[in-house]
Amino acid sequence: xxxxxxxxxxxxxxxxxxxxxxxxxxxASQILIAAIFALSLNLLVGFGGMTSxxxxxxxxxxxxxxxxxxxxxxxxxxxAAVISLAGTTALAAFFGVIALRATGLGFLMITLALSQVxxxxxxxxxxxxxxxxxxxxxxxxxxxxxxxxxxxxxYWFALIVATFAFVMMTIFVSxxxxxxxxxxxxxSRRMAALGFNPWMIRWITFIYAxxxxxxxxxxxxxxxxxxxxxxxxxxxxxxxxxxVIAGGSGTLGGPAVGAALVLLLKNxxxxxxxxxxxxxxxxxxxxxxxxxxxxxxxxxRLMAGLRGGSR
Amino acid sequence: xxxxxxxxxxxxxxxxKAFGGLVVTQDVSLTIRPGERRLIIGPNGxxxxxxxxxxxxxxxxxxxxxxxxxxxxxxxxxxxxxHLGLSRTYQIITLFSNDTLEHNVTLGxxxxxxxxxxxxxxxxxxxxxxxxxRRTLDTVGLLHLADHPVSDIAYxxxxxxxxxxxxxxxxxxxxxxxPLAGLSNTERAQVKSLIGSIPGETAVIMIEHDxxxxxxxxxxxxxLNYGRVxxxxxxxxVIADERTREVYLGV
Numbered sequence: 001x002x003x004x005x006x007x008x009x010x011x012x013x014x015x016x017x018x019x020x021x022x023x024x025x026x027x028a029s030q031i032l033i034a035a036i037f038a039l040s041l042n043l044l045v046g047f048g049g050m051t052s053x054x055x056x057x058x059x060x061x062x063x064x065x066x067x068x069x070x071x072x073x074x075x076x077x078x079x080a081a082v083i084s085l086a087g088t089t090a091l092a093a094f095f096g097v098i099a100l101r102a103t104g105l106g107f108l109m110i111t112l113a114l115s116q117v118x119x120x121x122x123x124x125x126x127x128x129x130x131x132x133x134x135x136x137x138x139x140x141x142x143x144x145x146x147x148x149x150x151x152x153x154x155y156w157f158a159l160i161v162a163t164f165a166f167v168m169m170t171i172f173v174s175x176x177x178x179x180x181x182x183x184x185x186x187x188s189r190r191m192a193a194l195g196f197n198p199w200m201i202r203w204i205t206f207i208y209a210x211x212x213x214x215x216x217x218x219x220x221x222x223x224x225x226x227x228x229x230x231x232x233x234x235x236x237x238x239x240x241x242x243x244v245i246a247g248g249s250g251t252l253g254g255p256a257v258g259a260a261l262v263l264l265l266k267n268x269x270x271x272x273x274x275x276x277x278x279x280x281x282x283x284x285x286x287x288x289x290x291x292x293x294x295x296x297x298x299x300x301r302l303m304a305g306l307r308g309g310s311r
Numbered sequence: 312x313x314x315x316x317x318x319x320x321x322x323x324x325x326x327x328k329a330f331g332g333l334v335v336t337q338d339v340s341l342t343i344r345p346g347e348r349r350l351i352i353g354p355n356g357x358x359x360x361x362x363x364x365x366x367x368x369x370x371x372x373x374x375x376x377x378x379x380x381x382x383x384x385x386x387x388x389x390x391x392x393x394h395l396g397l398s399r400t401y402q403i404i405t406l407f408s409n410d411t412l413e414h415n416v417t418l419g420x421x422x423x424x425x426x427x428x429x430x431x432x433x434x435x436x437x438x439x440x441x442x443x444x445r446r447t448l449d450t451v452g453l454l455h456l457a458d459h460p461v462s463d464i465a466y467x468x469x470x471x472x473x474x475x476x477x478x479x480x481x482x483x484x485x486x487x488x489x490p491l492a493g494l495s496n497t498e499r500a501q502v503k504s505l506i507g508s509i510p511g512e513t514a515v516i517m518i519e520h521d522x523x524x525x526x527x528x529x530x531x532x533x534x535l536n537y538g539r540v541x542x543x544x545x546x547x548x549v550i551a552d553e554r555t556r557e558v559y560l561g562v
Contacts, residue, residue, distance in 0.1 A: 176421065176429040176437070183407060183418055190405045193367055194476070195393035195422030 013159060022151040026223075027267060029155045032162040033219045034263045035256035038243040039169050040212035045241065046250030047173050048205045049185030050100075051108050053237050054115030057095065058213030060232030061118065062088040063221035067135045068128070077141030085214050092210020096203045103188075115237060122229035134228035138221060148222070158219055165212055170252055172208060181205055239266070242280075246287050248294025257295050317381030320345040320484050320514040321366065326375035328358075328365060328538075335361045336372065337538040345380075345483065349516045350529035350546070354558065358538040359518045360402060363486050366516075367399045368392045379484065393422060396483030400473040400490060402518070408462040412453060412472055415461060416444040419476035447479040451505060467498035474505060485509065487517040491524055499524055526550070534558060 017025050037059055044050040062084045069080035099110040122129045129135070140148050148157045172178055183191045184198045192198050221227050230236065239262050247258025265283065270276040291298025321343040328336035335358045343349055351359050364370040366377060368389035377385050379395045387395075407415050417440050421427045426437060434440065448454045451471040456464055461472060470490060477485055490506065491499050503524050509515055519525035526532075532549040534542040536558045542549045549555055 171431050174433050175431055176426055176434045178430075179414075179418065179434050180421065180427055186407050186409070187405055189369065189389075190401070190407075191418070191422070192389040193369075193393060193399055194419050194480070195390050196427060197388075197390050 017152045017155050025151040025155050027264070029151070029158045029223055030267065031260045031263050032155075032158040033216055033223060034240070034243065034259040036162050036165045036219065037213060037216035038240050038247070038255035038259035039166060040209045040216065041240050042244045042249055042251075042255040043169060043173065043205055043209040043212070045244050046248075046255070047178065047181050047185065048202060050103070050202060050206070051241070052099075052111040053108050053234065053241065054095075054099075054111030054113075055209070055213055055240055056232050056234070056236035057111075057115040057118050058088050058092055058210045059217035059220055059236065060122065060227075060229075061091055062214035062217030063227045063231055064122065064129065064135075066218055066221050067138055067227045071135060071138060077139075081141070081218055084218060085211065088214030088217065089207060089211045092207045092213070093203075095210070096206035100199060100202050100206065112234065112237075115232060115234065119229055119232040119234070122232050129229070132229065134226055136226050138225040138227070140222045140225065154223065158223070161215065161219060165215055166252075166256070169212060173252070177201070177204075242284060246284060246294060248296040248298070251294065251296050254294050254296035261295070317378075319343060319378070320347065320380060321516070322376075322378040322381075323366070324376040324378070326362070326365060326372050326377065328361060328370065328372045335538045336365065339375070339535075339538070339540055341533060341540070341543065343484070343514050343516060345514055346512050347514045348528055348530045349514070350525050350532045351516060351518045351535060352520075352522070352525075352532060353535035353541075357535040359535055360488055361538075362535070363399065363488055363516075363518065366486060367397065390422075393480070397486070398477040398480045398482035398484070399486035400477050400488055402488040402492065404466075404469050404473060406461045406469060406472055406476075409460055411458050411460055412448055412464070412475075413441065413444050413457040415472055416447050416475050416479050417441065419479040420444060423480055444479065447475050450478070450508075451475045452501065467494050470494060470498070471502065471505070474502070478509070481510075482513055484514045484516070487515060487519075489518055489520065491519055491521045503528065 016028060037055070041052065041055045044052050044055070065084040065087050066080045069075040069083060070077060075083070095111070095114050098114065099107055102110055123131055126132075140154065142148070143157065146153070148154045173181070180191065180196050180201055184196065184201050188198045220231065240259065243258035243262045244255040245258065246261055247256065248254025261283070262280065265276055265280045269279055273279060287295060319342045321341070323339055323341040326336050326339040327334070339362060351362070353359050361370065365372050368384070368387055372385065375385070376383055379392065379397060382395065384392050384395065407418065417434060420440050420443055421434070445454060445457055448457050451474060453468060453471055453475065456468065461469060464472070470493070474487075474490060487506070490502055494502060499521070506515065506517070506528055517525060517528070526546065529546050531544060532546050533540060534549060534555050541554050541558055542552045
């Protein structure tokens with residue numbers, strides 16, 4: 001049963017590029033990027049109990065650093081990617097020190113405020129970021145000399161990165177350290193009394209989540225070949241948070257499912273329905289009412305119930 | 312090894328704590344020998360748990376000193392004190408209710424080991440942790456429930472898990488905050504013999520209202536009232552003291 005499930009998931013990722021049109025392959029690439037982003041946010045929200053409304057900072061900053069280095073300063077894609085990820089990780093370390101002075105609602109507000117500062121900078125410091133016009137005319141890298149300019153080749157590239165990201169984040173939360181992270185989420189005072197340093201555990205997780213947020217930002221800018229301040233906006237952070245909660249925060253695959261749902265509603269349904277935001281709201285309401293823990297835990301409970309009933 | 316040369320496991324000097332105008336700990340001084348069994352009594356609101364919270368580091372005192380084995384730990388965070396051999400249990404059960412009993416006790420063991428920072432190996436890789444957690448659960452008589460989540464077990468059993476988590480750490484100073492609260496007579500007897508079997512080198516400081524049971528376990532008693540130490544000393548002397556009857560026994 002378990003292997004059938006894994007085979008089905010693998011097939012759903014591996015088969016479509018062979019017959020689907022470019023529109024759908026591109027949609028799938030965007031889903032992969034959104035999934036990495038949501039999974040990285042889930043490290044904070046689901047496993048760390050730190051609800052952040054500023055995670056777009058890491059996606060946006062990684063994208064902007066790469067865009068600026070390759071267009072303005074003549075860097076190659078390789079060094080630009082390394083500097084971009086290092087810079088984003090350092091930013092997460094710095095923001096973490098500020099935001100982790102608080103927990104709960106205070107933490108949420110600080111992350112929101114910090115991301116708003118970056119969003120404002122991207123708009124206002126237009127001699128660097130080109131402001132509201134964004135930075136256009138970007139190129140995609142050629143990993144190992146292979147062009148990823150076509151829809152299908154980019155999809156394979158994104159799939160490899162997303163799989164690696166998923167595995168790395170799964171190892172992280174399944175490790176001994178991951179157990180302590182969940183412990184700090186559930187009973188931080190008790191964890192401190194047992195000899196764990198809750199602040200350090202949260203900070204390390206914050207930095208790790210920032211790094212993977214940066215990875216999704218690189219893919220984002222490669223895909224779009226364009227970057228605009230909206231990538232740093234609260235909407236961008238909130239959509240990812242919506243995906244995490246809808247899919248099932250604190251589960252391994254849930255956030256990817258939630259991110260896919262949000263993206264499909266946004267990109268696919270909006271072609272047919274002008275008020276797609278309303279539909280998104282209704283779908284979200286439905287999930288909260290019917291499956292308060294999210295789609296993935298909700299469905300697995302449903303399946304378990306059906307199996308138990310048919311016996 | 313300055314830690315070993317100290318005569319006192321725990322030394323508290325002129326401790327003071329106030330929440331705004333409400334003084335909850337006033338000029339409290341105590342010394343506990345290694346291996347001592349000390350009972351702390353006093354009416355509700357006497358400042359017993361507040362004192363515990365200051366010893367464990369959850370609360371910072373306004374003034375005064377707390378020394379563990381001669382080392383001033385007053386500015387230390389709780390986790391640093393845990394690494395010096397201090398463990399505690401809580402009056403209100405504070406467990407990881409979705410996790411198994413074994414996982415709860417394992418966290419207690421992991422807290423003092425460097426492998427708690429291990430980011431690629433799962434907890435299950437450390438078989439010795441699991442073995443030791445199960446052994447500790449066995450000593451508190453809960454081995455048969457090791458694989459059940461804490462949310463499944465009865466209140467009295469949760470109390471024993473609290474104790475198991477602290478005991479697993481092999482503390483040198485153990486703070487027990489009302490370990491008998493809410494237990495049935497049978498459970499009381501079980502927990503009592505459990506506390507009685509704590510290794511002799513561990514100093515145990517216990518807050519407890521059930522005098523009948525707790526007095527048997529104590530060598531010395533401290534009576535607190537309104538945040539002050541009223542009487543302090545040998546068990547029988549404190550019980551016989553006039554002021555104890557006045558404050559606590561209400562005679």
